[in-house]
Amino acid sequence: MNFTRWSARFPGTQRRAAARSEHAAAQAKRGEGSVPAARGAAGHSASGPDGCPADPTVRGTGSTPGTGCVPAAADGTGTPAPSLDELSVREVLDRLPALVALVHGPEHRVAYVNDAYTAGFGARAPGAPAHLALPELGELGLLPLLDQVQRSGKPRTAKNRTAPGGTSSYTVTCTPIELRKTSAGTGTSAATGSSAGADSEAEAHAGTGVLIHLADVTDHAEAAERLRASERRQREAAVTLQRSLLPQELEQPDDLRVAATYQPGGTEAAVGGDWYDVITLGAGRTALVIGDVMGRGVRAAAVMGQLRTAVRAYARLDLPPHEVLQLLDGLAAEIDASQIATCVYAVHDPNEGLLAYASAGHLPILVRDEDGTVRRAADPTGPPLGTGGWLHTSGTIALGPGSTAVLYTDGLVERRGEDIDEGVAALERALSGAQGTPAVICDRLMRALGVDADHDDDVAVLVLQQPARTGADAELFHNAALELLGGIEAAPRARAFAQGVLASWRFPVELCDLGVLAASELVANSLQHGTPPMRLRLRRTDRRLIIEVTDGDDHLPRRRRAEPADETGRGISIVATIASAWGSRRTPGGGKAVWCEFALPDKDKQADK
Secondary structure, rough: OOOHHHHEEEHHHHHHHHHHHHHHHHHHHHHOOOOOOOOOOOOEOOOOOOEEOOOOOHHHHOOOOOOOOOOOOOOOOOOOOHHHHOOHHHHHHHHHHOOEEEEEEEEEEEEEEEEEHHHHHHHOOOOEHHHHHOOOHHOOOOHHHHHHHHHHHOOEEEEEEEOOOOOOOOEEEEEEEEHHHHHHHHOOOOHOOOOOOHHHOOOOEEEEEEEEEEEHHHHHHHHHHHHHHHHHHHHHHHHHHHHHHHHOOOOOOOEEEEEEEEOOOOOOOOOOOEEEEEEEOOOOEEEEEEEEEOOOHHHHHHHOOOOHHHHHHHOOOOOOOOHHHHHHHHHHHOOOOOEEEEEEEEEEEEEOOEEEEEEEEEOOOEEOOOOOOOEEEEOEEOOOEEOOOOOOOOOOOOOOEEEEEEEEEEOOOOOOOOOOHHHHHHHHHHHHHHOOOEEEEEEEEHHHOOOOOOOOOOOOEEEEEOOOOOOOOOOEEEEEEOOOOOOOOOHHHHHHHHHHHHHHOOHHHHHHHHHHHHHHHHHHHHHHHHHOOOOEEEEEEEOOEEEEEEOOOOOOOOOOOOOOOOOOHHHHHHHHHOOOOEEEOOOOOOOOEEEEEEEOOOOHOOOOO
16 A cells, blocks of 8 residues: 555545635635735735735635745745645654554555664565554554454554564554545645535545554653552662561460550552550569551651650550550650650559550550450540640449450541541451451451451451450469558468469469569558558469559558668569569559569469460
Protein backbone atom coordinates (compact mmCIF):
# COMPACT_ATOMS: atom_id res chain seq x y z
CA MET A 1 0.00 0.00 0.00
CA ASN A 2 1.33 3.42 -0.98
CA PHE A 3 0.83 5.74 2.01
CA THR A 4 1.10 8.82 -0.27
CA ARG A 5 -2.17 7.82 -1.92
CA TRP A 6 -4.10 7.75 1.34
CA SER A 7 -5.28 10.51 3.63
CA ALA A 8 -5.52 9.87 7.35
CA ARG A 9 -8.25 11.87 9.01
CA PHE A 10 -8.52 12.15 12.76
CA PRO A 11 -11.93 12.64 14.40
CA GLY A 12 -13.13 16.17 13.71
CA THR A 13 -10.76 16.77 10.77
CA GLN A 14 -13.50 16.34 8.19
CA ARG A 15 -15.64 18.95 9.92
CA ARG A 16 -12.79 21.44 9.94
CA ALA A 17 -11.95 20.75 6.25
CA ALA A 18 -15.58 21.26 5.24
CA ALA A 19 -15.71 24.50 7.19
CA ARG A 20 -12.58 25.76 5.40
CA SER A 21 -14.05 24.86 1.98
CA GLU A 22 -17.32 26.68 2.76
CA HIS A 23 -15.37 29.70 4.00
CA ALA A 24 -13.26 29.82 0.82
CA ALA A 25 -16.36 29.54 -1.40
CA ALA A 26 -18.06 32.37 0.47
CA GLN A 27 -14.98 34.57 0.12
CA ALA A 28 -14.85 33.92 -3.64
CA LYS A 29 -18.54 34.69 -4.05
CA ARG A 30 -18.21 37.99 -2.20
CA GLY A 31 -15.25 38.93 -4.46
CA GLU A 32 -17.26 38.43 -7.69
CA GLY A 33 -20.13 40.83 -7.04
CA SER A 34 -18.78 43.35 -4.60
CA VAL A 35 -16.65 46.45 -4.72
CA PRO A 36 -13.15 46.09 -3.20
CA ALA A 37 -13.00 47.38 0.34
CA ALA A 38 -10.41 50.04 -0.56
CA ARG A 39 -9.26 51.59 -3.81
CA GLY A 40 -6.65 54.18 -4.78
CA ALA A 41 -7.51 57.58 -6.19
CA ALA A 42 -7.19 56.27 -9.77
CA GLY A 43 -9.51 53.30 -9.12
CA HIS A 44 -6.73 50.74 -8.66
CA SER A 45 -7.19 48.06 -6.01
CA ALA A 46 -5.26 48.45 -2.77
CA SER A 47 -2.58 45.83 -3.19
CA GLY A 48 1.03 45.38 -2.31
CA PRO A 49 3.98 45.10 -4.65
CA ASP A 50 3.55 41.35 -4.84
CA GLY A 51 0.02 41.69 -6.18
CA CYS A 52 -1.59 40.44 -2.95
CA PRO A 53 -3.94 42.51 -0.84
CA ALA A 54 -2.13 45.19 1.14
CA ASP A 55 -4.34 44.60 4.19
CA PRO A 56 -2.16 42.74 6.67
CA THR A 57 -5.17 40.92 8.03
CA VAL A 58 -5.60 39.38 4.61
CA ARG A 59 -1.92 38.48 4.21
CA GLY A 60 -1.96 36.35 7.34
CA THR A 61 -4.91 34.11 6.41
CA GLY A 62 -3.59 32.15 3.45
CA SER A 63 -3.85 32.38 -0.36
CA THR A 64 -6.49 34.69 -1.80
CA PRO A 65 -8.93 32.54 -3.77
CA GLY A 66 -8.46 32.87 -7.49
CA THR A 67 -5.43 35.17 -7.32
CA GLY A 68 -2.62 32.74 -6.59
CA CYS A 69 -1.34 35.02 -3.87
CA VAL A 70 0.85 33.41 -1.21
CA PRO A 71 1.17 35.17 2.17
CA ALA A 72 4.53 36.70 2.95
CA ALA A 73 6.62 35.44 5.86
CA ALA A 74 5.93 37.06 9.19
CA ASP A 75 9.62 37.92 9.62
CA GLY A 76 9.65 40.09 6.49
CA THR A 77 12.19 37.97 4.58
CA GLY A 78 9.81 37.35 1.74
CA THR A 79 9.95 33.55 2.17
CA PRO A 80 6.40 32.17 2.04
CA ALA A 81 5.16 30.59 5.31
CA PRO A 82 3.63 27.18 4.49
CA SER A 83 0.01 26.57 5.41
CA LEU A 84 -0.79 23.48 7.50
CA ASP A 85 -2.88 22.15 4.60
CA GLU A 86 0.20 22.27 2.34
CA LEU A 87 2.29 20.00 4.64
CA SER A 88 2.62 16.33 3.76
CA VAL A 89 1.33 14.01 6.48
CA ARG A 90 4.14 11.59 5.79
CA GLU A 91 6.74 14.35 5.97
CA VAL A 92 5.44 15.36 9.40
CA LEU A 93 5.29 11.81 10.76
CA ASP A 94 8.71 10.89 9.38
CA ARG A 95 10.30 13.72 11.32
CA LEU A 96 8.70 12.86 14.67
CA PRO A 97 11.14 11.47 17.28
CA ALA A 98 8.35 9.26 18.64
CA LEU A 99 7.62 5.88 17.09
CA VAL A 100 4.56 6.01 14.84
CA ALA A 101 2.74 3.23 13.01
CA LEU A 102 -0.51 3.26 11.07
CA VAL A 103 -2.68 0.16 10.71
CA HIS A 104 -6.06 -0.28 9.05
CA GLY A 105 -8.85 -2.76 8.66
CA PRO A 106 -10.13 -5.48 11.01
CA GLU A 107 -6.79 -7.32 10.89
CA HIS A 108 -4.86 -4.10 11.57
CA ARG A 109 -2.79 -4.38 8.41
CA VAL A 110 0.30 -2.20 8.33
CA ALA A 111 -0.08 0.95 6.24
CA TYR A 112 2.93 2.89 7.44
CA VAL A 113 5.74 3.08 10.00
CA ASN A 114 7.91 6.18 10.40
CA ASP A 115 11.69 6.36 10.47
CA ALA A 116 11.85 6.35 14.29
CA TYR A 117 9.81 3.15 14.41
CA THR A 118 12.10 1.54 11.82
CA ALA A 119 15.15 2.58 13.85
CA GLY A 120 13.64 1.14 17.00
CA PHE A 121 12.22 -2.16 15.77
CA GLY A 122 13.48 -2.54 12.20
CA ALA A 123 11.84 -2.21 8.80
CA ARG A 124 8.26 -3.42 8.47
CA ALA A 125 6.62 -4.46 5.21
CA PRO A 126 3.24 -2.82 4.58
CA GLY A 127 0.10 -4.85 4.01
CA ALA A 128 0.70 -7.63 6.54
CA PRO A 129 -1.46 -8.05 9.67
CA ALA A 130 -0.06 -6.41 12.80
CA HIS A 131 0.28 -9.67 14.73
CA LEU A 132 2.69 -10.88 12.05
CA ALA A 133 4.36 -7.70 10.82
CA LEU A 134 4.51 -5.93 14.22
CA PRO A 135 5.19 -8.70 16.76
CA GLU A 136 6.49 -6.14 19.24
CA LEU A 137 2.93 -4.84 19.65
CA GLY A 138 1.86 -8.27 20.82
CA GLU A 139 4.73 -8.43 23.30
CA LEU A 140 3.71 -4.99 24.58
CA GLY A 141 0.15 -6.27 25.01
CA LEU A 142 -1.30 -3.76 22.54
CA LEU A 143 -3.22 -5.96 20.11
CA PRO A 144 -6.35 -6.13 22.31
CA LEU A 145 -6.06 -2.37 22.73
CA LEU A 146 -6.17 -1.90 18.95
CA ASP A 147 -9.41 -3.89 18.81
CA GLN A 148 -10.93 -1.76 21.57
CA VAL A 149 -9.99 1.47 19.84
CA GLN A 150 -11.39 0.35 16.50
CA ARG A 151 -14.66 -0.85 18.02
CA SER A 152 -15.26 2.13 20.30
CA GLY A 153 -13.87 4.87 18.07
CA LYS A 154 -12.20 6.38 21.14
CA PRO A 155 -8.49 6.81 21.79
CA ARG A 156 -6.79 4.71 24.47
CA THR A 157 -3.47 5.10 26.29
CA ALA A 158 -1.27 2.44 27.88
CA LYS A 159 1.45 3.71 30.20
CA ASN A 160 4.92 2.34 30.87
CA ARG A 161 4.88 -0.72 28.63
CA THR A 162 8.26 -2.45 28.59
CA ALA A 163 9.59 -3.31 25.15
CA PRO A 164 10.91 -6.77 24.26
CA GLY A 165 14.26 -7.31 25.94
CA GLY A 166 13.38 -4.94 28.77
CA THR A 167 15.64 -2.17 27.49
CA SER A 168 13.03 0.49 26.73
CA SER A 169 9.69 1.61 28.07
CA TYR A 170 6.93 3.35 26.14
CA THR A 171 3.71 5.16 26.80
CA VAL A 172 1.46 4.16 23.89
CA THR A 173 -1.50 6.15 22.54
CA CYS A 174 -3.79 4.53 19.99
CA THR A 175 -6.04 6.96 18.12
CA PRO A 176 -8.85 5.94 15.73
CA ILE A 177 -8.71 7.56 12.26
CA GLU A 178 -10.62 7.39 8.96
CA LEU A 179 -8.62 6.50 5.86
CA ARG A 180 -9.57 7.87 2.37
CA LYS A 181 -8.01 7.20 -1.00
CA THR A 182 -6.45 10.35 -2.56
CA SER A 183 -6.54 11.49 -6.20
CA ALA A 184 -4.19 9.43 -8.31
CA GLY A 185 -0.83 11.02 -8.84
CA THR A 186 -1.56 14.16 -6.87
CA GLY A 187 -0.80 13.01 -3.39
CA THR A 188 -3.51 15.31 -2.03
CA SER A 189 -6.81 14.31 -0.48
CA ALA A 190 -9.80 14.47 -2.76
CA ALA A 191 -11.74 16.02 0.08
CA THR A 192 -9.77 19.22 -0.35
CA GLY A 193 -10.66 19.62 -4.06
CA SER A 194 -12.70 22.50 -5.43
CA SER A 195 -15.94 20.74 -6.38
CA ALA A 196 -18.26 18.28 -4.72
CA GLY A 197 -18.60 16.32 -7.95
CA ALA A 198 -14.88 15.73 -8.14
CA ASP A 199 -14.96 14.56 -4.53
CA SER A 200 -17.50 11.85 -5.24
CA GLU A 201 -15.62 10.61 -8.33
CA ALA A 202 -12.04 10.76 -7.08
CA GLU A 203 -12.54 9.51 -3.54
CA ALA A 204 -13.48 6.15 -2.09
CA HIS A 205 -13.59 5.28 1.60
CA ALA A 206 -10.92 2.80 2.70
CA GLY A 207 -12.36 2.17 6.16
CA THR A 208 -10.99 2.92 9.60
CA GLY A 209 -7.53 2.63 11.00
CA VAL A 210 -5.53 3.20 14.16
CA LEU A 211 -2.57 5.52 14.54
CA ILE A 212 -0.14 4.09 17.09
CA HIS A 213 2.10 6.59 18.86
CA LEU A 214 4.87 5.24 21.13
CA ALA A 215 6.61 7.84 23.31
CA ASP A 216 9.89 6.65 24.83
CA VAL A 217 9.65 7.06 28.62
CA THR A 218 12.61 4.86 29.50
CA ASP A 219 14.36 7.57 31.52
CA HIS A 220 11.19 8.33 33.44
CA ALA A 221 10.51 4.63 34.05
CA GLU A 222 14.07 4.05 35.28
CA ALA A 223 13.85 7.06 37.58
CA ALA A 224 10.52 5.84 38.94
CA GLU A 225 11.95 2.36 39.50
CA ARG A 226 14.96 3.81 41.32
CA LEU A 227 12.57 5.79 43.52
CA ARG A 228 10.47 2.70 44.22
CA ALA A 229 13.60 0.69 45.03
CA SER A 230 14.74 3.41 47.42
CA GLU A 231 11.33 3.47 49.08
CA ARG A 232 11.39 -0.33 49.37
CA ARG A 233 14.80 -0.22 51.02
CA GLN A 234 13.66 2.46 53.44
CA ARG A 235 10.52 0.51 54.27
CA GLU A 236 12.47 -2.71 54.77
CA ALA A 237 14.85 -0.85 57.09
CA ALA A 238 11.92 0.57 59.04
CA VAL A 239 10.22 -2.83 59.29
CA THR A 240 13.47 -4.44 60.41
CA LEU A 241 13.98 -1.73 63.02
CA GLN A 242 10.36 -1.98 64.11
CA ARG A 243 10.48 -5.74 64.58
CA SER A 244 13.84 -5.63 66.34
CA LEU A 245 12.45 -3.16 68.87
CA LEU A 246 9.39 -5.27 69.61
CA PRO A 247 9.80 -8.10 72.14
CA GLN A 248 11.20 -11.14 70.39
CA GLU A 249 9.46 -13.42 72.89
CA LEU A 250 6.72 -12.36 75.26
CA GLU A 251 7.13 -12.97 78.96
CA GLN A 252 4.57 -15.52 80.12
CA PRO A 253 3.15 -14.71 83.58
CA ASP A 254 2.08 -17.46 85.94
CA ASP A 255 -1.55 -16.43 86.05
CA LEU A 256 -2.13 -15.24 82.48
CA ARG A 257 -1.91 -16.59 78.97
CA VAL A 258 -0.64 -13.91 76.61
CA ALA A 259 -0.16 -13.60 72.84
CA ALA A 260 0.45 -10.65 70.53
CA THR A 261 0.78 -9.97 66.83
CA TYR A 262 2.14 -7.16 64.70
CA GLN A 263 1.21 -6.61 61.04
CA PRO A 264 3.05 -3.82 59.17
CA GLY A 265 1.13 -1.83 56.58
CA GLY A 266 1.06 -2.96 52.94
CA THR A 267 3.84 -2.26 50.45
CA GLU A 268 2.42 1.18 49.65
CA ALA A 269 2.19 2.21 53.31
CA ALA A 270 5.07 3.47 55.42
CA VAL A 271 5.75 1.63 58.66
CA GLY A 272 4.39 3.31 61.76
CA GLY A 273 5.31 3.19 65.45
CA ASP A 274 2.98 0.56 66.95
CA TRP A 275 4.36 -1.43 69.86
CA TYR A 276 3.37 -3.74 72.71
CA ASP A 277 5.05 -5.35 75.69
CA VAL A 278 4.46 -7.69 78.64
CA ILE A 279 6.44 -7.09 81.85
CA THR A 280 6.36 -9.30 84.95
CA LEU A 281 6.49 -7.10 88.04
CA GLY A 282 6.87 -9.72 90.76
CA ALA A 283 4.48 -11.03 93.39
CA GLY A 284 2.38 -12.43 90.52
CA ARG A 285 1.56 -9.02 89.05
CA THR A 286 1.98 -8.28 85.34
CA ALA A 287 2.20 -5.03 83.38
CA LEU A 288 0.81 -4.90 79.85
CA VAL A 289 1.36 -2.00 77.49
CA ILE A 290 0.40 -1.11 73.93
CA GLY A 291 1.03 2.15 72.11
CA ASP A 292 1.18 3.94 68.78
CA VAL A 293 3.59 6.70 67.80
CA MET A 294 2.03 9.14 65.36
CA GLY A 295 3.97 9.37 62.11
CA ARG A 296 5.65 7.00 59.69
CA GLY A 297 9.00 5.55 58.82
CA VAL A 298 12.27 5.05 60.64
CA ARG A 299 11.83 8.10 62.85
CA ALA A 300 8.52 6.87 64.27
CA ALA A 301 10.01 3.42 64.85
CA ALA A 302 13.01 4.95 66.65
CA VAL A 303 10.76 7.01 68.94
CA MET A 304 8.71 3.90 69.61
CA GLY A 305 11.85 2.03 70.66
CA GLN A 306 12.81 4.74 73.13
CA LEU A 307 9.33 4.82 74.65
CA ARG A 308 9.19 1.05 74.98
CA THR A 309 12.55 0.98 76.75
CA ALA A 310 11.40 3.75 79.08
CA VAL A 311 8.18 1.88 79.89
CA ARG A 312 10.16 -1.17 80.97
CA ALA A 313 12.36 0.98 83.19
CA TYR A 314 9.41 2.81 84.79
CA ALA A 315 7.53 -0.47 85.24
CA ARG A 316 10.34 -1.76 87.45
CA LEU A 317 9.48 1.00 89.88
CA ASP A 318 6.10 -0.74 90.31
CA LEU A 319 4.22 2.55 90.14
CA PRO A 320 0.47 2.93 89.57
CA PRO A 321 -0.46 3.09 85.86
CA HIS A 322 -1.21 6.83 85.83
CA GLU A 323 2.18 7.65 87.34
CA VAL A 324 3.94 5.61 84.67
CA LEU A 325 2.09 7.57 81.95
CA GLN A 326 2.98 10.80 83.69
CA LEU A 327 6.66 9.96 83.44
CA LEU A 328 6.27 8.85 79.81
CA ASP A 329 4.53 12.10 78.93
CA GLY A 330 7.51 14.17 79.99
CA LEU A 331 9.96 11.84 78.26
CA ALA A 332 8.01 11.88 74.97
CA ALA A 333 8.18 15.69 74.88
CA GLU A 334 11.96 15.54 75.41
CA ILE A 335 12.53 12.91 72.72
CA ASP A 336 10.72 14.83 69.97
CA ALA A 337 8.34 17.67 70.68
CA SER A 338 6.82 17.33 67.18
CA GLN A 339 5.71 13.71 67.68
CA ILE A 340 3.03 12.42 70.01
CA ALA A 341 2.01 8.92 70.95
CA THR A 342 -1.01 7.14 72.38
CA CYS A 343 -0.58 4.45 75.01
CA VAL A 344 -2.41 2.18 77.44
CA TYR A 345 -0.56 0.89 80.48
CA ALA A 346 -2.31 -1.78 82.56
CA VAL A 347 -1.36 -3.91 85.56
CA HIS A 348 -3.00 -7.26 86.35
CA ASP A 349 -3.17 -8.36 90.00
CA PRO A 350 -4.30 -12.00 90.35
CA ASN A 351 -5.08 -11.53 94.04
CA GLU A 352 -7.62 -8.81 93.31
CA GLY A 353 -8.92 -10.16 89.97
CA LEU A 354 -8.61 -6.65 88.49
CA LEU A 355 -6.90 -4.95 85.60
CA ALA A 356 -5.80 -1.46 86.68
CA TYR A 357 -5.07 0.80 83.72
CA ALA A 358 -4.42 4.34 82.52
CA SER A 359 -4.86 5.60 78.96
CA ALA A 360 -3.10 8.40 77.11
CA GLY A 361 -5.42 9.07 74.19
CA HIS A 362 -5.64 5.38 73.30
CA LEU A 363 -8.58 3.21 72.33
CA PRO A 364 -10.46 1.42 75.15
CA ILE A 365 -9.54 -2.03 76.43
CA LEU A 366 -12.15 -4.68 75.62
CA VAL A 367 -12.88 -7.54 78.05
CA ARG A 368 -14.88 -10.64 77.13
CA ASP A 369 -16.33 -12.52 80.08
CA GLU A 370 -16.67 -16.28 80.19
CA ASP A 371 -20.32 -16.05 79.09
CA GLY A 372 -19.42 -14.05 75.94
CA THR A 373 -20.39 -10.60 77.23
CA VAL A 374 -18.00 -7.88 76.01
CA ARG A 375 -17.29 -4.82 78.13
CA ARG A 376 -15.36 -1.64 77.34
CA ALA A 377 -12.98 -0.15 79.84
CA ALA A 378 -14.52 3.22 80.69
CA ASP A 379 -12.73 6.48 81.27
CA PRO A 380 -10.38 7.86 82.52
CA THR A 381 -8.56 8.67 79.29
CA GLY A 382 -6.04 11.50 79.13
CA PRO A 383 -4.44 13.22 76.13
CA PRO A 384 -1.65 11.57 74.11
CA LEU A 385 1.91 11.41 75.38
CA GLY A 386 4.04 14.43 74.53
CA THR A 387 1.30 17.02 74.92
CA GLY A 388 2.15 17.85 78.56
CA GLY A 389 0.16 19.75 81.17
CA TRP A 390 -2.23 16.95 82.10
CA LEU A 391 -2.60 14.74 85.16
CA HIS A 392 -3.48 11.18 84.16
CA THR A 393 -5.67 9.01 86.35
CA SER A 394 -6.09 5.25 86.77
CA GLY A 395 -9.18 3.09 86.46
CA THR A 396 -9.96 -0.60 86.95
CA ILE A 397 -11.91 -3.29 85.14
CA ALA A 398 -12.66 -6.78 86.43
CA LEU A 399 -10.76 -9.69 84.85
CA GLY A 400 -12.11 -12.86 86.41
CA PRO A 401 -11.44 -16.52 85.59
CA GLY A 402 -12.30 -17.34 81.98
CA SER A 403 -12.07 -13.69 80.87
CA THR A 404 -10.18 -12.39 77.84
CA ALA A 405 -8.88 -8.84 77.42
CA VAL A 406 -7.79 -7.23 74.14
CA LEU A 407 -5.49 -4.24 73.74
CA TYR A 408 -5.05 -2.95 70.16
CA THR A 409 -3.96 0.00 68.01
CA ASP A 410 -6.13 2.11 65.72
CA GLY A 411 -5.02 0.28 62.57
CA LEU A 412 -7.25 -2.63 63.59
CA VAL A 413 -10.50 -0.62 63.77
CA GLU A 414 -9.98 2.62 61.81
CA ARG A 415 -11.20 2.78 58.20
CA ARG A 416 -11.42 5.67 55.76
CA GLY A 417 -14.93 7.07 55.53
CA GLU A 418 -16.10 5.35 58.73
CA ASP A 419 -16.38 6.55 62.28
CA ILE A 420 -13.85 4.82 64.51
CA ASP A 421 -16.64 3.88 66.95
CA GLU A 422 -18.07 1.67 64.19
CA GLY A 423 -14.74 -0.14 63.99
CA VAL A 424 -14.62 -0.64 67.77
CA ALA A 425 -18.20 -1.98 67.67
CA ALA A 426 -17.17 -4.41 64.91
CA LEU A 427 -14.25 -5.56 67.07
CA GLU A 428 -16.65 -6.13 69.99
CA ARG A 429 -18.84 -8.33 67.81
CA ALA A 430 -15.84 -10.30 66.59
CA LEU A 431 -14.50 -10.72 70.14
CA SER A 432 -17.84 -11.93 71.50
CA GLY A 433 -17.65 -15.01 69.30
CA ALA A 434 -13.89 -15.57 69.42
CA GLN A 435 -12.82 -18.78 71.16
CA GLY A 436 -9.50 -20.51 71.67
CA THR A 437 -6.03 -19.59 72.88
CA PRO A 438 -4.81 -15.96 72.80
CA ALA A 439 -2.81 -16.67 69.62
CA VAL A 440 -5.91 -18.08 67.90
CA ILE A 441 -7.99 -15.10 69.02
CA CYS A 442 -5.38 -12.70 67.61
CA ASP A 443 -5.63 -14.36 64.20
CA ARG A 444 -9.43 -14.45 64.26
CA LEU A 445 -9.73 -10.78 65.17
CA MET A 446 -7.31 -9.78 62.42
CA ARG A 447 -9.29 -11.76 59.84
CA ALA A 448 -12.65 -10.54 61.10
CA LEU A 449 -11.55 -6.91 60.80
CA GLY A 450 -10.13 -7.45 57.29
CA VAL A 451 -6.44 -7.00 58.10
CA ASP A 452 -4.20 -8.62 55.50
CA ALA A 453 -0.84 -8.07 53.82
CA ASP A 454 -2.24 -5.14 51.79
CA HIS A 455 -3.74 -3.33 54.78
CA ASP A 456 -3.02 0.41 54.62
CA ASP A 457 -1.91 0.80 58.26
CA ASP A 458 0.17 -1.19 60.71
CA VAL A 459 -1.65 -3.09 63.42
CA ALA A 460 -0.67 -4.36 66.87
CA VAL A 461 -2.92 -6.61 68.97
CA LEU A 462 -2.27 -7.94 72.48
CA VAL A 463 -4.59 -10.62 73.93
CA LEU A 464 -4.50 -11.91 77.52
CA GLN A 465 -6.60 -14.55 79.22
CA GLN A 466 -7.26 -15.35 82.87
CA PRO A 467 -7.79 -19.12 82.67
CA ALA A 468 -10.58 -20.79 84.62
CA ARG A 469 -8.58 -23.60 86.22
CA THR A 470 -10.21 -26.83 87.34
CA GLY A 471 -9.08 -30.29 88.42
CA ALA A 472 -5.38 -31.04 88.81
CA ASP A 473 -4.46 -27.71 87.25
CA ALA A 474 -6.32 -25.84 89.96
CA GLU A 475 -4.29 -27.68 92.63
CA LEU A 476 -1.18 -25.83 91.50
CA PHE A 477 -2.66 -22.42 92.39
CA HIS A 478 -3.53 -21.57 95.97
CA ASN A 479 -3.99 -18.48 98.12
CA ALA A 480 -3.95 -18.06 101.89
CA ALA A 481 -4.10 -14.88 104.02
CA LEU A 482 -3.89 -13.92 107.70
CA GLU A 483 -4.89 -10.61 109.25
CA LEU A 484 -2.12 -9.49 111.62
CA LEU A 485 -4.00 -8.23 114.67
CA GLY A 486 -2.55 -7.18 118.02
CA GLY A 487 1.06 -6.32 118.81
CA ILE A 488 4.21 -8.35 118.91
CA GLU A 489 2.20 -11.52 119.55
CA ALA A 490 1.21 -11.40 115.86
CA ALA A 491 4.72 -12.56 114.89
CA PRO A 492 4.49 -16.11 116.34
CA ARG A 493 0.96 -16.49 114.91
CA ALA A 494 2.30 -15.52 111.46
CA ARG A 495 5.12 -18.09 111.72
CA ALA A 496 2.72 -20.82 112.76
CA PHE A 497 0.30 -19.91 109.97
CA ALA A 498 3.06 -19.95 107.34
CA GLN A 499 4.38 -23.30 108.62
CA GLY A 500 0.98 -24.95 108.41
CA VAL A 501 0.05 -23.56 104.99
CA LEU A 502 3.36 -24.42 103.34
CA ALA A 503 3.25 -27.94 104.75
CA SER A 504 -0.27 -28.42 103.42
CA TRP A 505 0.93 -27.37 99.98
CA ARG A 506 3.45 -30.24 100.17
CA PHE A 507 6.55 -28.18 99.62
CA PRO A 508 9.93 -29.72 100.40
CA VAL A 509 11.16 -29.19 103.96
CA GLU A 510 13.96 -26.87 102.88
CA LEU A 511 11.56 -24.63 100.95
CA CYS A 512 9.11 -24.64 103.86
CA ASP A 513 11.85 -23.48 106.23
CA LEU A 514 12.96 -20.70 103.88
CA GLY A 515 9.36 -19.58 103.39
CA VAL A 516 8.69 -19.47 107.14
CA LEU A 517 11.89 -17.46 107.72
CA ALA A 518 11.00 -14.95 104.99
CA ALA A 519 7.45 -14.55 106.33
CA SER A 520 8.77 -14.02 109.85
CA GLU A 521 11.23 -11.31 108.76
CA LEU A 522 8.66 -9.44 106.64
CA VAL A 523 6.08 -9.53 109.43
CA ALA A 524 8.64 -8.35 111.98
CA ASN A 525 9.65 -5.47 109.68
CA SER A 526 6.01 -4.45 109.25
CA LEU A 527 5.29 -4.67 112.99
CA GLN A 528 8.28 -2.47 113.77
CA HIS A 529 8.02 0.14 110.98
CA GLY A 530 4.46 -0.10 109.65
CA THR A 531 0.99 0.76 110.84
CA PRO A 532 -2.28 -1.21 110.86
CA PRO A 533 -4.02 -2.73 109.05
CA MET A 534 -1.47 -5.49 108.45
CA ARG A 535 -1.88 -8.66 106.46
CA LEU A 536 0.21 -11.71 105.55
CA ARG A 537 -0.62 -13.31 102.20
CA LEU A 538 0.84 -16.55 100.79
CA ARG A 539 0.35 -17.51 97.17
CA ARG A 540 1.43 -20.57 95.26
CA THR A 541 1.53 -20.85 91.45
CA ASP A 542 2.85 -23.60 89.23
CA ARG A 543 6.25 -21.87 89.19
CA ARG A 544 6.82 -20.02 92.44
CA LEU A 545 5.91 -19.34 96.05
CA ILE A 546 5.02 -15.70 96.82
CA ILE A 547 5.01 -14.20 100.32
CA GLU A 548 3.61 -10.67 100.76
CA VAL A 549 2.96 -8.45 103.78
CA THR A 550 0.90 -5.25 103.54
CA ASP A 551 0.46 -2.44 106.06
CA GLY A 552 -0.86 1.12 106.19
CA ASP A 553 2.49 2.98 106.10
CA ASP A 554 3.67 4.59 102.85
CA HIS A 555 7.39 4.37 103.60
CA LEU A 556 9.06 1.82 101.34
CA PRO A 557 11.86 -0.23 102.91
CA ARG A 558 15.26 -0.43 101.31
CA ARG A 559 18.11 -2.83 101.67
CA ARG A 560 21.07 -1.46 103.61
CA ARG A 561 24.25 -2.75 105.15
CA ALA A 562 23.88 -3.21 108.90
CA GLU A 563 26.89 -2.57 111.10
CA PRO A 564 27.91 -5.19 113.69
CA ALA A 565 26.64 -3.02 116.52
CA ASP A 566 23.24 -2.35 114.88
CA GLU A 567 20.26 -4.12 116.41
CA THR A 568 18.04 -3.63 113.31
CA GLY A 569 18.37 -3.40 109.54
CA ARG A 570 19.09 -7.03 108.80
CA GLY A 571 15.58 -8.30 107.96
CA ILE A 572 15.37 -7.10 104.35
CA SER A 573 18.96 -8.21 103.71
CA ILE A 574 18.09 -11.70 104.96
CA VAL A 575 15.01 -11.84 102.71
CA ALA A 576 16.96 -10.60 99.69
CA THR A 577 19.62 -13.24 100.30
CA ILE A 578 17.38 -16.29 100.62
CA ALA A 579 14.63 -15.39 98.10
CA SER A 580 14.75 -15.47 94.30
CA ALA A 581 13.45 -11.88 94.15
CA TRP A 582 11.94 -9.26 96.42
CA GLY A 583 10.41 -5.82 96.13
CA SER A 584 7.99 -3.27 97.50
CA ARG A 585 5.32 -0.97 96.16
CA ARG A 586 2.70 1.48 97.32
CA THR A 587 -0.84 0.18 97.31
CA PRO A 588 -3.95 2.02 96.07
CA GLY A 589 -5.58 4.01 98.84
CA GLY A 590 -2.35 4.32 100.82
CA GLY A 591 0.05 1.91 102.45
CA LYS A 592 2.59 -0.46 101.00
CA ALA A 593 3.24 -4.08 100.14
CA VAL A 594 6.59 -5.84 100.65
CA TRP A 595 7.02 -9.18 98.93
CA CYS A 596 9.45 -11.91 98.07
CA GLU A 597 9.21 -15.04 95.95
CA PHE A 598 10.91 -18.42 95.70
CA ALA A 599 11.23 -20.43 92.49
CA LEU A 600 9.81 -23.93 92.84
CA PRO A 601 11.99 -26.99 92.22
CA ASP A 602 11.80 -28.35 88.69
CA LYS A 603 9.78 -31.38 89.71
CA ASP A 604 6.99 -29.08 90.93
CA LYS A 605 6.87 -26.96 87.76
CA GLN A 606 4.36 -27.66 85.06
CA ALA A 607 5.51 -27.12 81.49
CA ASP A 608 2.01 -26.48 80.22
CA LYS A 609 -0.69 -24.74 82.20
